[in-house]
Amino acid sequence: MHETLGIMPLKCGHCGRELPVMGQLVTFQCPSCFRYWVLDEERLEPLTVYRAIAPGETPPAGDEIVGLPFWIADVDGAALRRRIEEAVAELRNASKAILEANAPRERLELDPLALLDPLSDAARARSRLVAEAASVKRPPAQTEIRHIAARLEELGTFRVFIPAFKSPNTYAYLKVGRLLTRAQPAFSIERSNGAGEPVLCALTAREAAAIMDFIFFATLGESLQSNGDFLERIHLEPARPLRLVELPFRRRSASLVSVIGGFWISGRLVEPAEVPAGGTV
Ligand SMILES: [Zn+2]
Structure with a gap:
């Protein structure tokens, strides 16, 4: 340059x-x-x-x-500390909003599954769905912050x-x-x-x-x-x-x-x- x-x-x-x-x-x-x-x-x-x-x-x-x-x-x-804490709060709120928005969809998707398959499959599907939703906006671990x-x-x-x-x-x-x-x-x-x-x-x-x-x-x-x-x-x-x-x-x-x-x-x-x-x- x-x-x-x-x-x-x-x-x-x-x-x-x-x-x-x-x-x-x-x-x-x-x-x-x-x-x-x-x-x-x-x-x-x-x-x-x-x-x-x-x-x-x-x-x-x-x-x-x-x-x-x-x-x-x-x-x-x-x-810098304030900015970090604000970022964590934003992510925590975003994460919570996504989980709440997903809750009705989760029930709709899981009910037919529960009729067809053993309960263990439904539980697995549910935990996968929750994990996916949470990882969209992931707040950092409180201890690190x-x-x-x-x-x-x-x-x-x-x-x-x-x-x-x-x-x-x-x-x-x-x-x-x-x-x-x-x-x-x-x-x-x-x-x-x-x-x-x-x-x-x-x-x-x-x-x-x-x-x-x-x-x-x-x-x-x-x-x-x-x-x-x-x-x-x-x-x-x-x-x-x-x-x-x-x-x-x-x-x-x-x-x-x-x-x-x-x-x-x-x-x-x-x-x-x-x-x-x-x-x-
Ligand atoms: Zn000179």
């Missing part, structure tokens, strides 16, 4: 210096004034890059720390992590995003001072916002994930614009160990940075 722009020199909107271009990355850093820019819909927009700091972080000497970019969406936990509601209440702000690094494996986005979103790790965020480190971001905020629902869905239990009636009623609204945050990872042979949250991922999931080239795309 970003390669179809044709020849267009990318220049820093602050000092006019030509910006180094790296592969399919959508972010650029000016080599002179270190300001960050993001290319979105053929326009260069100023970008603030943040970095995450783990509580009590003291990076041991000799460890190579890699900053991987994530778009972080802050979602109001109370608002109570669990999510309690979690959102406790967190206040629920963070969705959308991986923004370039990966040869698109499943990595879902996998890493789900890990962090499920864990909701604690850390503080500070503005990156831009000391000559380009941020390796391959996704615009708009693209990230489009996949945040899917990352949230991936953190849910299996029965909720397979409940289309429920999922189609849930749409996450970020409480503020998404922020681009670099999370620190420690390189350990073939793995990248997250300093925040303590999990590791294969280094192969992250495409290595290319050498900066030209000033055109």
